[in-house]
Amino acid sequence: MFxxxxxxxxxxxxxxxxxxxxxxxxxxxxxxxxxxxxxAGEQPIIQSRPLWRTIMKSPVPKFAAAAAVIIVIxxxxxxxxxxxxxxxxxxxxxxxxxxxxxTPQDTTVSNLEKPLGKDRxxxxxxxxxxxxxxxxxxxxxxxxxxxxxxxxITDGDKEGADGSFVELGLFKQSVTIDLxxxxxxxxxxxxxxxxxxxxxxxxxxQVTSDPDFITGVTTLFNNDIDNSIGLGLGKDxxxxxxxxxxxxxxxxxxxxxVRLYSYGNTSNDLNRYIEVEVFAKPxx
Amino acid sequence: MAMxxxxxxxxxxxxxGDLLSRARTEADALGQLYELYYERIFRFCVHRLFxxxxxxxxxxxxxxxxARRIRNFKGRTEQDFRNWxxxxxxxxxxxxxxxxxxxxxxxxxxxxxxxLLAPLLLAKQTEGLRKNEAAGELDWPMLYAAILKLKPEHxxxxxxxxxxxxxxxxxxxxxxxxxxxVRVTLHRILTKLRNHLQTVSKxxx
Numbered sequence: 001m002f003x004x005x006x007x008x009x010x011x012x013x014x015x016x017x018x019x020x021x022x023x024x025x026x027x028x029x030x031x032x033x034x035x036x037x038x039x040a041g042e043q044p045i046i047q048s049r050p051l052w053r054t055i056m057k058s059p060v061p062k063f064a065a066a067a068a069v070i071i072v073i074x075x076x077x078x079x080x081x082x083x084x085x086x087x088x089x090x091x092x093x094x095x096x097x098x099x100x101x102x103t104p105q106d107t108t109v110s111n112l113e114k115p116l117g118k119d120r121x122x123x124x125x126x127x128x129x130x131x132x133x134x135x136x137x138x139x140x141x142x143x144x145x146x147x148x149x150x151x152x153i154t155d156g157d158k159e160g161a162d163g164s165f166v167e168l169g170l171f172k173q174s175v176t177i178d179l180x181x182x183x184x185x186x187x188x189x190x191x192x193x194x195x196x197x198x199x200x201x202x203x204x205x206q207v208t209s210d211p212d213f214i215t216g217v218t219t220l221f222n223n224d225i226d227n228s229i230g231l232g233l234g235k236d237x238x239x240x241x242x243x244x245x246x247x248x249x250x251x252x253x254x255x256x257x258v259r260l261y262s263y264g265n266t267s268n269d270l271n272r273y274i275e276v277e278v279f280a281k282p283x284x
Numbered sequence: 285m286a287m288x289x290x291x292x293x294x295x296x297x298x299x300x301g302d303l304l305s306r307a308r309t310e311a312d313a314l315g316q317l318y319e320l321y322y323e324r325i326f327r328f329c330v331h332r333l334f335x336x337x338x339x340x341x342x343x344x345x346x347x348x349x350x351a352r353r354i355r356n357f358k359g360r361t362e363q364d365f366r367n368w369x370x371x372x373x374x375x376x377x378x379x380x381x382x383x384x385x386x387x388x389x390x391x392x393x394x395x396x397x398x399x400l401l402a403p404l405l406l407a408k409q410t411e412g413l414r415k416n417e418a419a420g421e422l423d424w425p426m427l428y429a430a431i432l433k434l435k436p437e438h439x440x441x442x443x444x445x446x447x448x449x450x451x452x453x454x455x456x457x458x459x460x461x462x463x464x465x466v467r468v469t470l471h472r473i474l475t476k477l478r479n480h481l482q483t484v485s486k487x488x489x
Contacts, residue, residue: 001481001482002478004474005474011422012446012447015422016423016424017330017331018330019327019330019331022336025340025344026322026326029322029340029343030318032344032347033347033348033351034314036348036352037314037354040351040352040355041309142375144349144376144379146375146379146436147382169459170460171459171460171461172460172461172462228462268435269469
């Protein structure tokens with residue numbers, strides 16, 4: 001048997017593999033591919049330049065925007081100090097069925113938060129806050145998921161069963177949701193996978209209004225304790241996936257894009273997403 | 285690194301990103317890219333899926349996907365394009381293995397010749413032909429049967445490393461992983477593979 005990598009390499013080099021392509025397939029596929037290319041080209045591509053990026057390119061509007069933000073903050077603080085802040089109500093988060101099945105995975109993970117042992121307490125947000133991620137477009141570092149489609153992340157289906165989750169590739173992966181407008185985000189709730197009690201590693205949640213995630217990025221959650229993702233060391237705790245999902249307090253952050261990173265889990269090196277909900281109100 | 289027959293043929297450079305850039309809008313340029321990469325992708329699929337007809341299907345899926353998405357492909361260089369292609373191919377091959385019930389059929393097909401070969405292996409060992417003992421006597425169906433027992437993602441790493449002869453850095457880019465992680469993972473995969481093969485060898489009559 002082979003002893004090491006070099007041995008295995010030699011073994012492979014001696015294999016006799018019939019991998020000669022069929023010229024007819026090659027020819028037919030070329031025709032099909034070019035036909036698909038032409039068909040795809042007939043559909044118009046809409047690319048609009050976001051207004052925010054246009055503003056930020058020029059100094060005068062940029063300072064004006066900064067001043068406007070400061071004024072809004074000052075007014076906001078004034079109102080809160082006077083006790084005339086918005087009325088808060090518990091968020092209505094519909095939970096999927098709890099469904100741990102099979103043998104629980106080894107979740108002996110460092111810095112793991114203890115289960116509450118009871119239902120999560122209600123989260124309060126301003127009246128009118130609702131899930132604005134529903135059916136919004138999702139992109140990912142893995143554009144061709146191993147299982148499922150990216151659209152499933154915002155389709156409202158939070159069940160843990162097969163057919164409800166998307167499985168992205170190995171190691172570091174992320175998904176980005178475009179809310180299609182700026183919102184004041186109060187909470188983000190997401191479910192990676194809750195059929196088994198597993199823990200996802202290096203979960204980082206960021207929001208911004210910059211589609212490139214370069215400017216104005218706010219990190220709302222980061223439990224990447226060894227900087228595997230490369231966005232800095234996180235101080236948040238690991239948590240066990242349940243049907244309650246993970247709720248993150250977004251503190252009214254103003255943003256259009258929401259990005260979630262992960263780096264495999266205690267069961268395997270893959271990344272799964274069932275649903276992401278973003279509770280927000282249109283930005284004022 | 286040793287090359288594996290024509291499979292390891294180095295793809296002719298597309299002479300910069302110009303061809304790639306034109307391929308986003310011109311069918312002729314895309315056709316040229318196709319001619320450059322068809323064989324490589326087909327062979328990758330054969331190594332991942334064993335059966336040529338299946339490999340043809342998956343190769344078709346890969347290039348049709350490319351045709352639909354290339355207008356939005358953000359890569360700039362030939363290297364980016366090649367990584368993208370291999371990534372699509374790896375995902376499609378994994379999806380095929382996962383989504384269809386063909387996995388068992390593949391395994392059965394691959395294992396059958398291996399079982400037939402086992403007595404021959406034993407006979408040669410008895411005769412004292414130690415020259416290429418064990419490793420040298422393994423053939424493709426037997427090795428594929430063992431590889432198929434690994435996770436699909438690990439199969440991808442094996443294929444990229446030993447059949448596509450890619451450097452760790454390239455594999456890491458294709459899999460969007462750290463180079464060190466790929467190295468460590470490969471080391472573990474080879475240990476598993478060796479164990480699988482040793483088990484098969486012991487079980488053979």
